[in-house]
Amino acid sequence: xxxxxxPSVNVLGSSLNPCSTDPMTGxxxxxxxxTCAQDQGSHTVCAVMTAEFLAYxxxxxxxxxxxxxxxxxxxxxxxDHWCLCAARFLQAHHEGVAPQVRxxxxxxxxxxxxxxxxxxxxxxxxx
Numbered sequence: 852x853x854x855x856x857x858p859s860v861n862v863l864g865s866s867l868n869p870c871s872t873d874p875m876t877g878x879x880x881x882x883x884x885x886t887c888a889q890d891q892g893s894h895t896v897c898a899v900m901t902a903e904f905l906a907y908x909x910x911x912x913x914x915x916x917x918x919x920x921x922x923x924x925x926x927x928x929x930x931d932h933w934c935l936c937a938a939r940f941l942q943a944h945h946e947g948v949a950p951q952v953r954x955x956x957x958x959x960x961x962x963x964x965x966x967x968x969x970x971x972x973x974x975x976x977x978x
Contacts, residue, residue, distance in 0.1 A: 856887050860959045862967055870897035870956040871932035874925050884934040884958045892936040893964060897956035899975055900931045904943060904950040913939070932956070937964035944969060951975035 856879065859867035872882040878890040884897050898904070905916045905927060915933065918926035927933055932953065941964060943949040952973045961970065 854887050854889055856885055857958070857960060859883060859885055862954050862957045862959055862962055862970060864959075865955070867958055868953070868955040870934050870953065874927065874931060874933070875923075876932065876934045878934065884956060884961075886958055886960050893938065893960060894934040895937050895958035895961035896935045896940045896965065896970070897953040898933055898935040898940060898950040899953065900927045900929055900933055901948075901950050902929045903948050905929070907943060907946065907948045908939070911939075911942075937961045941965050941969075944973075949973055 861867045867883055867885065869882045870876050870884050875882055877883050877885055878887070878894045879885050884895045886893060886895050908915050915927045918924060940949060952970055953976045954970060954974050955976050957970060
């Protein structure tokens with residue numbers, strides 16, 4: 852099965868900026884929140900991790916803070932940028948623990964799940 856990447860456009864309509872290469876993030880592990888049809892979780896929101904969000908994610912069964920060397924995953928810490936699932940971001944918003952986002956590095960496809968006005972409320976970059 853071939854994987855066809857969706858064009859790299861951010862929620863502001865310009866070229867998608869990198870989210871993080873340290874740690875390396877993204878569905879394709881290319882440092883960007885690029886996506887494709889096979890990306891069932893829509894890892895499209897470039898989020899700035901907080902201790903509160905990391906604890907929330909772990910509580911829900913997705914431990915992002917524990918290193919997993921077998922997957923070349925260093926574990927995330929507050930301040931790290933990570934391509935987050937759009938639905939998890941929306942869920943975190945409803946629970947009052949959503950992290951900030953970098954709009955310039957958040958993929959346009961995030962808007963399929965999260966309204967732009969809501970993303971703007973959490974923007975950490977100038978818009």
